[in-house]
Amino acid sequence: MDTRLRPRRVAIVVYDGVQSLDVVGPAEVFAMASEYVRRTRVDGRPYELVILASRAGRMRTSSGLVLEAGRAFGSVRGGIDTLVVAGGRARAAATDAALRAWLVRMAPRVRRLASVCTGAFVLAAAGLLEGRRATTHWAAAPALARLHPGVRVDADALFVCDGHLYTSAGITAGMDLALALVEEDLGRAAALTVARHLVLFLKRPGGQSQFSTHLAAQGIPDGPLRDLPAWLVDHLEADLSVEALARRAAMSPRNFARVFVRETGTTPAKFVARARIEGARRALEDGTLPIDRVAERCGFGSAERMRRSFRRHIRVAPREYRRRFPGGRST
Numbered sequence: 001m002d003t004r005l006r007p008r009r010v011a012i013v014v015y016d017g018v019q020s021l022d023v024v025g026p027a028e029v030f031a032m033a034s035e036y037v038r039r040t041r042v043d044g045r046p047y048e049l050v051i052l053a054s055r056a057g058r059m060r061t062s063s064g065l066v067l068e069a070g071r072a073f074g075s076v077r078g079g080i081d082t083l084v085v086a087g088g089r090a091r092a093a094a095t096d097a098a099l100r101a102w103l104v105r106m107a108p109r110v111r112r113l114a115s116v117c118t119g120a121f122v123l124a125a126a127g128l129l130e131g132r133r134a135t136t137h138w139a140a141a142p143a144l145a146r147l148h149p150g151v152r153v154d155a156d157a158l159f160v161c162d163g164h165l166y167t168s169a170g171i172t173a174g175m176d177l178a179l180a181l182v183e184e185d186l187g188r189a190a191a192l193t194v195a196r197h198l199v200l201f202l203k204r205p206g207g208q209s210q211f212s213t214h215l216a217a218q219g220i221p222d223g224p225l226r227d228l229p230a231w232l233v234d235h236l237e238a239d240l241s242v243e244a245l246a247r248r249a250a251m252s253p254r255n256f257a258r259v260f261v262r263e264t265g266t267t268p269a270k271f272v273a274r275a276r277i278e279g280a281r282r283a284l285e286d287g288t289l290p291i292d293r294v295a296e297r298c299g300f301g302s303a304e305r306m307r308r309s310f311r312r313h314i315r316v317a318p319r320e321y322r323r324r325f326p327g328g329r330s331t
Helices: 020-040 097-109 119-125 141-147 173-186 188-197 209-218 228-234 242-248 253-264 268-286 291-297 303-314 318-323
Strands: 008-013 047-053 057-060 066-069 082-085 112-115 159-162 165-168
Touching: 008 020, 020 047, 020 173, 020 188, 047 066, 082 097, 082 119, 097 112, 097 119, 112 119, 112 173, 119 141, 119 165, 159 173, 165 173, 173 188, 228 242, 228 268, 242 253, 242 268, 253 268, 268 291, 268 303, 268 318, 291 303, 291 318, 303 318
Parallel strands: 008 047, 008 082, 082 112, 112 165
Antiparallel strands: 057 066, 159 165
């Protein structure tokens, strides 16, 4: 057999309550990449997938679907190229001392160690993310930072690489990470072919924060603020001060601010700042409006104020951000 075609073994660690998409999403990416290798005979190796758990046999996912773990992780000593910890009810899995100890033993033996979504909690509990930059689902990022202060949590990234450690954001971001790993191994053409077949972006524009305010706006329960956040994200150029928003909600500013925090989990000022950043990012990615017009349309007042806000929130200037996207203009 051609040694170039000897499979790279990808092991995905699962447990009761694992999120099924965290497993099958990346698995399908690797499986399709293997088909590409076999069909084109490119200079690369296909993937061999194995599912590991505390015991071999069936594992019930958070949705009720059942996965079959081929082996117990404790029986594996080596032979793994890429080791992935899936997310789901990962904080419970993180209390498994045997799993933590096995991950610590395996970490130096694998080429890549990765997590999907809340699987980062398991890696962090094993001490493997200490001093590292990492990400997880945007809703779980504050808890990861609080429970593991030694981890530099990037709540906006879709996936993060720090050395041989890879972490990804919520659920479908595991497929973004898997595509990046395929591109790393087999090249852009292979990853692009897989992305096209799975109807995915090869590199999805933006980060996790592009979803946060729109989702928050849709999740407000019935009450005086029911329609306000959705209106807000569609009117970024308006006066969005607490006083103006309180008038729109027919509430006193003090009561409005209190209810807003209760319903959204953040202050009006922070919500507005995040919404304006997200709106500006989408406009910059589109690439059709000049930067000063983007700043005006998104309520910053000036390109300089938008630049300072971008530097503070996403650590990059608007012009530099725009250049990351195909056809991005610099003005």
